[in-house]
Amino acid sequence: MKNVLTSLHNNNNMKNIAIIFSVVCTQLWSAQSVYLSKVEKTNDNADKFLYKKDQAETSAVYLGEAEVQGFSKDDAMVFSLVYKKAKEIGANTFVIKPFENIDGSPQAFNASNYKIALYYTPKEKLKVQEGAMYIFASSEKDQKINVNRKDYIVAPRTFLKLKIVPGEVYTISTKKLLGSTVKVQPKTNDENLYFQVSSLKIKPDASGVGGLNLKSGDVVGLDKSYAEFLSAIYTEKTP
Known part of the structure; x- marks a missing residue:
C-alpha cells in the first residue's frame, strides 16, 4: 500500500512538473524583448516624446538601432520598452526599419521581429500635424x-x-x-x-x-x- 501511495505521489509530482514546464515554455515562447543592437552616438536632451521621423527630414541625427524580438499582444508594454531604449541614447524620433531579402528588397513587416532606427530631430524640424x-x-x-x-x-x-x-x-x-x-x-x-x-x-x-x-x-x-x-x-x- 505504501509503495502504491508513493507511486501516486511521484506521478502527481511529475504531472505538476510537466505543467509548470509547459507554462514556462509558453511564456518564453511568447516573451518579447527589446534591446539596443547598434549605438552610433548618444545625444543629451530632455525631450519626453518619441515621434515618427519624417522620411524626408535630412537634419535628423542617426543615433542607433533597437530590435524587437518576439510577439506580444501588449503593445503598450512594447512601446514602454522601446521608449526606454530610445531615451538611453537621447533619441526623440524613430523609423521602422524592415529586414531585407537576399536580393536587397525589404521584407514585409513582421510584428514578431523588427528593427527601429533611432534619431534625434531638432524640434523645429518635426513634421507638422495634418489635422x-x-x-x-x-x-x-x-x-x-x-x-x-x-x-x-x-x-x-x-x-x-x-x-x-x-x-x-x-x-x-x-x-x-x-x-x-x-x-x-x-x-x-x-x-x-x-x-x-x-x-x-x-x-x-x-x-x-x-x-x-x-x-x-x-x-x-x-x-x-x-x-x-x-x-x-x-x-x-x-x-
Whole structure:
C-alpha cells in the first residue's frame, strides 16, 4: 500500500512538473524583448516624446538601432520598452526599419521581429500635424465603431485615419449598450486626435514616462508618442 501511495505521489509530482514546464515554455515562447543592437552616438536632451521621423527630414541625427524580438499582444508594454531604449541614447524620433531579402528588397513587416532606427530631430524640424483623427483597433478582435452616424469596422492591428475639420464636433461611439461615447471638437488643423477602441479595460500609465492612455474604457484617448508607434506597427485601412 505504501509503495502504491508513493507511486501516486511521484506521478502527481511529475504531472505538476510537466505543467509548470509547459507554462514556462509558453511564456518564453511568447516573451518579447527589446534591446539596443547598434549605438552610433548618444545625444543629451530632455525631450519626453518619441515621434515618427519624417522620411524626408535630412537634419535628423542617426543615433542607433533597437530590435524587437518576439510577439506580444501588449503593445503598450512594447512601446514602454522601446521608449526606454530610445531615451538611453537621447533619441526623440524613430523609423521602422524592415529586414531585407537576399536580393536587397525589404521584407514585409513582421510584428514578431523588427528593427527601429533611432534619431534625434531638432524640434523645429518635426513634421507638422495634418489635422486627422486616428482610430486604432485592439490587437485581438474586430471593433465596431460609429463616427458621426457612420459605421466602421476596424480589424485587429489596423487603424482608420479620418480627415477632420476645425470647429466640427465629432462623436465616437462603440454602439454598445454600456459602451463609451466621446465627443471632440478640434480647434485647428495643427492637431491630430488619437483614439483606441477596445473591449478591454486599459489601465492608465502612472509613471509619467512615455505617457499612454488618458483614461480607461472602451474608447481611449492616446498620447501622441504611443499613437505614432501604433501607426508604425499597425496597418492603415481605407475607411
